[in-house]
Amino acid sequence: MGENLSQPFEKSAMSKDERIQLEREKRIQITAFAFMISLTLLAFIATGSEIIPAVFTVPFIVGLAVIQFFLQLFYFMHLKDKNHAWPNMMMVSGVFLSTPTIIALALLLGETKF
Amino acid sequence: MADNYANTADKSVLWDWLTTVDHKKIAIMYLIAGTLFFVKAGVMALFMRIQLMRPEMEFITGQTFNELITMHGTIMLFLAATPLIFAFMNFAVPLQIGARDVAFPFVNALGFWIFFFGGLLLSVSWFFGGGPDAGWTSYVPLASREHGGLGIDFYVLGLQVSGIGTLVSGINFIVTIINMRAPGMTMMRLPLFVWTTLVVSILIVFAFTPLAAGLALLMLDRIFGGQFFIPGMDGNVVLWQHIFWIFGHPEVYILVLPAFGIISEVIPAFSRKRLFGYSAMVFATLVIAFLGFMVWVHHMFTVGIGPVANSIFAIATMAIAVPTGIKIFNWLFTMWGGKLTFNTAMLCASSFVPTFVLGGVTGVMLAMAPVDHLYHDTYFVVAHFHYIIIGGIVLGLFAALFYWYPKMFGHKLNEALGKWMFWLFYIGFHLTFFVQHILGLIGMQRRIYTYLEGQGMATMNMISTIGTFIMAFAVVLLVFNVVYSAYKSERITERDPWDARTLEWATNTPVPEYNFAQTPQVRSLDPWFYEKVHGDGTMKPAEPLDDIHMPNGSILPFMIGLGLFIGGFGFIMMNMENPIVPPLLVVILGAVLTFGSMGLRSIKEDHGYNIPLERIKKIEKEAS
Numbered sequence: 168m169g170e171n172l173s174q175p176f177e178k179s180a181m182s183k184d185e186r187i188q189l190e191r192e193k194r195i196q197i198t199a200f201a202f203m204i205s206l207t208l209l210a211f212i213a214t215g216s217e218i219i220p221a222v223f224t225v226p227f228i229v230g231l232a233v234i235q236f237f238l239q240l241f242y243f244m245h246l247k248d249k250n251h252a253w254p255n256m257m258m259v260s261g262v263f264l265s266t267p268t269i270i271a272l273a274l275l276l277g278e279t280k281f
Numbered sequence: 282m283a284d285n286y287a288n289t290a291d292k293s294v295l296w297d298w299l300t301t302v303d304h305k306k307i308a309i310m311y312l313i314a315g316t317l318f319f320v321k322a323g324v325m326a327l328f329m330r331i332q333l334m335r336p337e338m339e340f341i342t343g344q345t346f347n348e349l350i351t352m353h354g355t356i357m358l359f360l361a362a363t364p365l366i367f368a369f370m371n372f373a374v375p376l377q378i379g380a381r382d383v384a385f386p387f388v389n390a391l392g393f394w395i396f397f398f399g400g401l402l403l404s405v406s407w408f409f410g411g412g413p414d415a416g417w418t419s420y421v422p423l424a425s426r427e428h429g430g431l432g433i434d435f436y437v438l439g440l441q442v443s444g445i446g447t448l449v450s451g452i453n454f455i456v457t458i459i460n461m462r463a464p465g466m467t468m469m470r471l472p473l474f475v476w477t478t479l480v481v482s483i484l485i486v487f488a489f490t491p492l493a494a495g496l497a498l499l500m501l502d503r504i505f506g507g508q509f510f511i512p513g514m515d516g517n518v519v520l521w522q523h524i525f526w527i528f529g530h531p532e533v534y535i536l537v538l539p540a541f542g543i544i545s546e547v548i549p550a551f552s553r554k555r556l557f558g559y560s561a562m563v564f565a566t567l568v569i570a571f572l573g574f575m576v577w578v579h580h581m582f583t584v585g586i587g588p589v590a591n592s593i594f595a596i597a598t599m600a601i602a603v604p605t606g607i608k609i610f611n612w613l614f615t616m617w618g619g620k621l622t623f624n625t626a627m628l629c630a631s632s633f634v635p636t637f638v639l640g641g642v643t644g645v646m647l648a649m650a651p652v653d654h655l656y657h658d659t660y661f662v663v664a665h666f667h668y669i670i671i672g673g674i675v676l677g678l679f680a681a682l683f684y685w686y687p688k689m690f691g692h693k694l695n696e697a698l699g700k701w702m703f704w705l706f707y708i709g710f711h712l713t714f715f716v717q718h719i720l721g722l723i724g725m726q727r728r729i730y731t732y733l734e735g736q737g738m739a740t741m742n743m744i745s746t747i748g749t750f751i752m753a754f755a756v757v758l759l760v761f762n763v764v765y766s767a768y769k770s771e772r773i774t775e776r777d778p779w780d781a782r783t784l785e786w787a788t789n790t791p792v793p794e795y796n797f798a799q800t801p802q803v804r805s806l807d808p809w810f811y812e813k814v815h816g817d818g819t820m821k822p823a824e825p826l827d828d829i830h831m832p833n834g835s836i837l838p839f840m841i842g843l844g845l846f847i848g849g850f851g852f853i854m855m856n857m858e859n860p861i862v863p864p865l866l867v868v869i870l871g872a873v874l875t876f877g878s879m880g881l882r883s884i885k886e887d888h889g890y891n892i893p894l895e896r897i898k899k900i901e902k903e904a905s
């Protein structure tokens with residue numbers, strides 16, 4: 168046992184359908200990644216350039232962040248896929264914990280006292 | 282290659298321990314490292330108590346006192362309590378779920394070494410102009426680049442590095458508990474210690490990330506000229522407090538929930554009854570974990586956030602008392618009508634209950650926002666959290682030590698010495714901390730290094746210091762017990778010296794490196810007890826006896842940790858007056874070491890090794 172562990176496989180063990188599926192998955196992953204990078208670039212440009220007024224920059228970046236958030240969770244971290252019960256549970260509980268935290272933090276750090 | 286089982290037995294002892302990925306050995310390393318840090322921080326506490334023994338003592342200076350108090354708190358929480366808990370998690374969790382090891386043995390070793398080197402980085406601060414001195418909370422502006430010395434950089438980077446280790450271990454435990462359970466071990470059959478480990482690991486993932494972010498911001502401020510926490514430059518000092526406590530309150534539950542788990546193992550074992558209200562216990566654990574994230578502002582009532590916010594967080598805090606109460610009553614009902622055996626483990630576990638209640642009551646008192654203006658930053662708070670931490674966590678750890686010791690080391694700890702230790706510790710503890718409630722109420726502030734004659738504090742401080750010495754003596758007794766028992770205690774070869782209930786007691790003593798020759802089939806909650814009563818007293822196997830595949834040891838976790846240590850030290854050198862070597866060089870060296878080792882790990886093929894069937898049969902035969 169164990170002599171052949173380092174040998175590469177000649178043929179893939181996956182069926183043709185599975186391979187097509189995997190290819191598609193790969194493409195989606197790369198597209199999502201490229202899209203997310205470009206969103207980040209946009210955010211940098213918005214803050215970096217002098218032309219865009221600050222009143223516009225803040226909601227713009229927050230908007231980008233929201234899109235980014237969903238892309239991350241659904242496409243990059245497979246929230247959209249089935250049979251990911253445990254990872255999904257972790258992600259949902261993360262959202263569940265951090266949303267009230269972030270809202271509270273944002274409210275509390277403002278100048279207004281509650 | 283894969284066939285030769287040139288494994289642990291053939292390596293030198295030192296090399297074996299440096300490279301081991303066996304969860305049982307890593308547990309022992311956590312135990313030793315945690316104990317060393319515990320003793321170190323304990324000695325610091327002793328020094329502080331000597332300084333506070335009489336009014337206007339001049340045993341140490343105010344500056345030294347600040348450094349001691351900071352290091353005491355930081356070490357106790359991050360480098361003593363956490364690793365000691367990890368020690369028992371590492372040892373017990375795979376055994377209790379019927380697994381051969383954790384999910385990622387390599388990552389397990391990595392977690393240990395990163396934690397260890399982070400702790401080392403924090404500790405070497407003494408040799409470079411003194412330790413951090415801004416409290417374990419390290420509030421800015423006290424800790425800003427303007428006011429804080431080099432010690433704070435050691436705090437920031439030391440905790441950053443050791444925090445990575447903690448995170449890595451947390452993730453590993455989550456995956457282990459979800460994926461490595463033996464057949465039949467459903468979620469609602471997990472022992473409570475495994476449940477609390479799972480919940481705590483989730484808390485670690487969610488709480489240590491804000492800490493890492495906060496520390497990174499503070500590092501940017503201090504070393505790279507950032508301005509997140511500098512009010513004059515549009516920064517916000519209160520932000521640090523928020524970030525710190527968003528991490529900080531979950532952290533206290535990260536520490537206490539495993540202790541709850543330990544108590545929930547030890548009390549049923551020595552009451553000869555199953556745990557009362559198992560599903561309520563699980564539910565309470567989950568609720569506590571969730572609420573633990575929603576209460577951080579109770580540490581900031583006096584900041585002046587406003588009455589509505591204070592009220593919300595006050596009520597959320599008090600709500601935690603409900604699930605905690607459920608747990609308390611379940612432990613009491615477990616003991617009720619049981620056949621109780623009061624050995625040392627049970628003494629620690631059962632006395633945990635009233636002591637923890639005392640800490641909880643003062644907690645609810647502190648949660649009343651208006652009154653907290655009176656208590657805040659006084660010795661009342663110090664008394665509160667020591668009742669929780671010592672009365673809760675440390676007693677839980679002692680119980681775990683006495684309970685699992687026979688499995689870990691093949692012999693029991695001496696009971697007579699153990700009982701002496703327990704009673705001395707218990708009395709010393711209450712002497713030390715009970716009077717601190719009153720000291721706080723009459724106005725002794727927290728974190729002061731001296732007080733005056735005639736303030737009415739001298740007697741109680743004296744009592745407190747005497748109590749500390751009694752506690753210290755008890756710890757010395759424990760260390761003596763470990764050494765004494767190693768020589769005198771009779772070897773244990775039976776599987777189950779306590780006649781206990783959970784799966785870890787179904788393994789041979791000493792536990793072979795593969796834990797279970799055949800993965801057991803779990804048929805009930807408390808599976809081992811079930812087989813003893815309804816079965817033939819052995820676990821039913823879920824697989825035929827066959828070769829067992831084990832992971833190889835590796836030195837790379839050690840190297841990765843070392844690299845982070847060197848890199849972290851390089852960052853700190855950027856703030857030094859005249860570093861002898863250019864700091865950037867040191868950072869690069871560290872990065873090369875860490876990332877190089879990671880690269881090596883990815884490139885190098887490593888299939889582990891097989892333990893052949895004959896060998897397993899031989900080991901099993903010898904053991905039975």
Ligand code: HEM
Pocket residue numbers: 418533534536537579580598599601602605640641643644645647648649653656657658662665666669670
């Ligand atoms: C379960 C384990 C617990 C641990 C380890 C723990 C630990 C601590 C620590 C270390 C502090 C001091 C923080 C600092 O300022 O440095 C503290 C303060 C506080 N704790 Fe706890 N605690 C625990 C449970 C509770 C519970 C159950 C409650 C309430 C129901 C509570 C309420 C509070 C409050 C309100 C404060 C703030 C007091 C002040 O600073 O004025 N704690 N706790």
Ligand SMILES: [Cu+2]
Pocket residue numbers: 529530533576577579580
């Ligand atoms: Cu708290």
